Every structure is written in structure tokens, then in C-alpha cells.
Amino acid sequence: xxxxxxxxxxxxxxxxxxxxxAHMTRCKTSGWRCHGGSGVWTVVGLLLLGIVAAVIAVTWxxxxxxxxxxxxxxxxxxxxxxFDEAAAKAAVAELSEPVNTAIGDGRAMSMLADVKALAAQxxxxxxxxxxxxxxxxxxxxxxxxxxxxxxxxxxxPADERSQLEPIAGTVAMKLGKLDDAERHYQNxxxxxxxxxxxxxxxxxxxxxxxxxxLARDTLLAALRVDATSHRAYAQLADVYARQGKLNLAMDExxxxxxxxxxSQRPDRVKYTRTKATLLRRLNxxxxxxxxxxxxLRPHEQMEPAVMAEMADALAxxxxxxxxxxxxxxxxxxxxxDADAAAQAAHWSIKAAQNSADAxxxxxxxxxxxxMISLIRSVDPGSAxxxxxxxxxxx
Numbered sequence: 001x002x003x004x005x006x007x008x009x010x011x012x013x014x015x016x017x018x019x020x021x022a023h024m025t026r027c028k029t030s031g032w033r034c035h036g037g038s039g040v041w042t043v044v045g046l047l048l049l050g051i052v053a054a055v056i057a058v059t060w061x062x063x064x065x066x067x068x069x070x071x072x073x074x075x076x077x078x079x080x081x082x083f084d085e086a087a088a089k090a091a092v093a094e095l096s097e098p099v100n101t102a103i104g105d106g107r108a109m110s111m112l113a114d115v116k117a118l119a120a121q122x123x124x125x126x127x128x129x130x131x132x133x134x135x136x137x138x139x140x141x142x143x144x145x146x147x148x149x150x151x152x153x154x155x156x157p158a159d160e161r162s163q164l165e166p167i168a169g170t171v172a173m174k175l176g177k178l179d180d181a182e183r184h185y186q187n188x189x190x191x192x193x194x195x196x197x198x199x200x201x202x203x204x205x206x207x208x209x210x211x212x213x214l215a216r217d218t219l220l221a222a223l224r225v226d227a228t229s230h231r232a233y234a235q236l237a238d239v240y241a242r243q244g245k246l247n248l249a250m251d252e253x254x255x256x257x258x259x260x261x262x263s264q265r266p267d268r269v270k271y272t273r274t275k276a277t278l279l280r281r282l283n284x285x286x287x288x289x290x291x292x293x294x295x296l297r298p299h300e301q302m303e304p305a306v307m308a309e310m311a312d313a314l315a316x317x318x319x320x321x322x323x324x325x326x327x328x329x330x331x332x333x334x335x336x337d338a339d340a341a342a343q344a345a346h347w348s349i350k351a352a353q354n355s356a357d358a359x360x361x362x363x364x365x366x367x368x369x370x371m372i373s374l375i376r377s378v379d380p381g382s383a384x385x386x387x388x389x390x391x392x393x394x
Contacts, residue, residue, distance in 0.1 A: 088122040092131060099131060108138030119148070126155030130164060137171065146171050162191040166198050173205060181205055196225050196232075203235055207242070215239045230259035234271055241278060250278050269300050276309050285313040302330060304339065311347060320351035324367065331374070338379045345371035345388045353394075368392050 095114060102111045112135055119132040133148030149168040153161050169184030185202040188195055199222040206215035219236045222229060237252035253274050260268045272295045279288040292301060292310055300306060307330065311323040327344035331337055345368045352364035372388050 083122070083124055085125070088125040088128060091118055091122070092125070092127045095131065099135060103135065103138035106138075108135050111135055112139070124155060126152045126157075126160070129155060130160075137167075142171050142174050146175060146177075158191075162188060165191075166195075166201065169198075169201065173201075173208075178205060178209055194225050196222055196229060199225065200229075200231055200235060203232075203239075207235070207239055210242075212239050212243050228259055230256040230264070230267060230271070233259065234267075234274065237274060237278075241274075241281075246278055246282050250275070250282075253278065269296060269303070269306070272296060273306055273309055276313070280309070280313050280316060283316075285316040288313040302333070307340075307343070311343065315347070315350070318354065320347050320354055321364065323347040324351055324364070328367075331371075335374070336378050338375045338382060338384075341371045341374045341378070342382075342384045342388065344368075345375070346391070349388070349391050352392075365392065 130152035136145035172181035233256035240249035324347035
């Protein structure tokens with residue numbers, strides 16, 4: 001009889017993923033305004049590493065606990081080419097600890113040869129295929145990880161499949177296989193209707209596909225599972241905001257803020273920023289700026305996404321020069337911040353374009369040139385240089 005695996009081990013990846021979703025999805029379309037890297041998929045890729053060590057541990061426990069097949073676990077033992085389950089089980093158990101350690105240390109590739117040999121020797125043994133998929137996953141090779149995870153899902157017993165499905169779903173998301181990801185998440189929920197995190201991932205998937213009604217319904221179902229989930233309320237706010245239902249979105253983000261604790265400060269910062277964005281979109285830039293100034297600590301106000309929101313609110317008020325100075329203060333703290341320099345140049349150009357005073361216009365243009373020179377010294381190959389110089393010449 002196998003030992004039940006605590007649900008914690010299979011929920012590490014979505015739990016941390018949601019902290020960054022709202023910021024990633026609000027990222028500006030222009031490359032140099034986006035401070036979230038390549039978006040939510042980058043986050044998925046990075047955070048998948050965190051689940052691998054736990055699942056390898058699950059593999060080891062399950063192999064130690066699951067009995068071999070009757071008769072020693074070797075169907076046709078002694079017959080050439082026969083599958084020896086007992087030997088396969090022992091081989092997986094032997095590799096589990098070093099594989100677990102290697103993945104945890106960021107050295108997944110160091111175990112690839114051994115695990116590939118194991119999977120080649122026992123291709124019909126689910127835990128071996130799963131281990132190979134997780135090693136590929138730990139190394140960031142999603143394209144080859146996914147087929148191994150699929151093979152494992154076809155070979156593992158039902159209880160272990162339910163643990164692997166959400167991982168396969170997240171890898172499918174990373175690869176852009178959205179229909180496959182949806183199927184994996186739906187399979188997980190079918191086995192465990194109370195799996196809140198997978199419901200949130202499924203809602204995120206629907207949001208990415210612009211299937212907002214499905215996303216909303218999935219989130220409402222998630223809240224029936226756990227009415228205290230601040231992440232569900234925050235995602236619901238995002239769905240309503242995308243639909244242009246700003247007042248409904250505001251109601252939901254306020255609920256999310258009410259349900260976060262002091263220990264969940266990163267979430268509070270993210271939700272505060274969302275609240276400010278909604279106020280700006282509701283044509284209340286003054287209130288947006290006040291929320292950011294009074295609710296966030298000084299170092300939090302210097303986060304790129306927060307600064308971008310403050311700059312947008314200042315721009316709505318026609319205060320392009322203040323938006324530029326906002327980023328210039330950031331550069332004073334870190335003269336190598338090319339992104340902040342690009343923002344300062346952008347808003348200086350806007351200030352020059354909107355200045356009725358010739359002297360002021362010239363000063364703003366000089367500020368922009370100085371920021372462009374800083375970018376050139378820090379990142380000579382930046383595409384932002386040509387873009388900003390073109391805007392400055394207009």
C-alpha cells in the first residue's frame with residue numbers, strides 16, 4: 001500500500017506563480033516599457049524549478065512504499081527482454097536522491113545521462129519516464145520534458161497521475177499548448193474538485209485566451225471552494241478590468257486587499273498597484289497617486305511597475321516633467337539603470353513636445369539627450385537608443 005503524498009508537494013508551482021501574474025499581464029506593449037521580462041510564461045518557466053525537487057521526493061517515497069508486482073514484480077522474470085519491475089523500482093530509488101539534489105542545486109543536466117539511460121532501459125516504467133521529464137524540466141528544456149511527462153501519465157497509477165497532471169499543464173502553458181494545458185487542469189479538477197490552485201491556473205489560462213466569461217465562472221467556482229482566497233479575488237478583478245467593467249474590478253481588488261495579511265506584503269503591493277491603475281482608468285489620477293504615495297513604502301514606490309503607474313497618472317495630469325524627474329531620481333540611486341534612463345528620456349521628450357516655453361523645451365531636450373547618452377554607455381546595443389533618438393528628432 002502506497003503512502004499518501006501530501007498535497008503541498010504538488011502545489012508549489014502555482015502558489016508562487018500568482019504573486020506576479022497581475023504585473024506581468026499589465027505590462028506595456030512596447031518592449032522598453034515592460035518591466036516584467038517576457039511575461040507570465042517566463043515566471044512559469046522559472047518557478048517550475050521549484051516543484052521538481054518535491055516531485056522527485058514523491059517519486060522516491062512512492063517507489064519505497066509501492067510493493068512490487070506479485071511474484072517479485074518481474075513479469076516473466078528470467079525471460080530475455082522481460083520487464084523487471086523490481087529492478088526498475090530499485091534503479092529509480094537509487095537515483096532519486098542524487099537527482100533531487102542536482103535539480104535543487106540547479107545542476108539538472110549533470111544527471112541527464114544517467115536518467116536517460118534509466119528511461120531507455122525501462123521505457124514502460126512510469127516513474128522512470130517521469131524522472132526523465134522532470135530532469136529536462138529542471139534544465140529548462142520544456143519541449144523534450146513535455147513528451148516524457150505525457151508518457152509518464154500514460155503509465156502511472158491513478159493517484160500518481162493526479163499529482164503529475166498540473167505540472168504537465170503548466171509545462172503545456174509554457175509551450176503555448178493551451179488546449180493541452182486546459183485538458184490537464186480539467187483532469188486535475190475532475191479528480192479533486194477542491195483543488196483551488198489548479199482552478200486559479202485554469203482561470204489564468206482562460207484569461208490568456210480572452211475567454212473572460214469562462215475565467216469568471218472558474219474563479220467564482222474557486223471562491224466557492226475557498227471564499228478567503230485573495231488571489232481569486234485579484235484574478236477576478238483582472239478579468240473584469242479586461243472587460244472594461246472597472247467598478248466591478250475595483251470591488252474585487254478591494255476584497256483581495258482586505259484578505260491579505262502583513263506577511264503577504266508582495267501581494268499587497270501588487271494589489272495596491274492594481275487599485276491605483278483602476279483609479280487612473282476611472283479618470284481619477286489624483287486618487288491613484290495618493291494611493292501609491294500613502295499605501296506603499298518608499299522602496300516599494302521605486303519598483304519599476306509602481307513607477308510606471310505613477311508616471312502614467314502624472315501624464316494624465318499633463319505633468320510630463322514630473323514623470324521624467326521620477327525616473328531621474330531612480331537613476332541617482334542607480335546610474336546603471338538603463339531602463340529607468342529610457343523612461344526618463346521618454347518623459348523628457350514628452351515634456352519638450354508639450355512645452356510652450358522655448359527655454360523649457362530646450363532644457364527637456366537636453367535632459368533627454370543626457371539620458372540617451374547614459375543608455376549608450378551602459379547598454380550600447382540597446383534598440384531603445386534609436387527609438388528615443390527618432391522621437392527626439394520629431
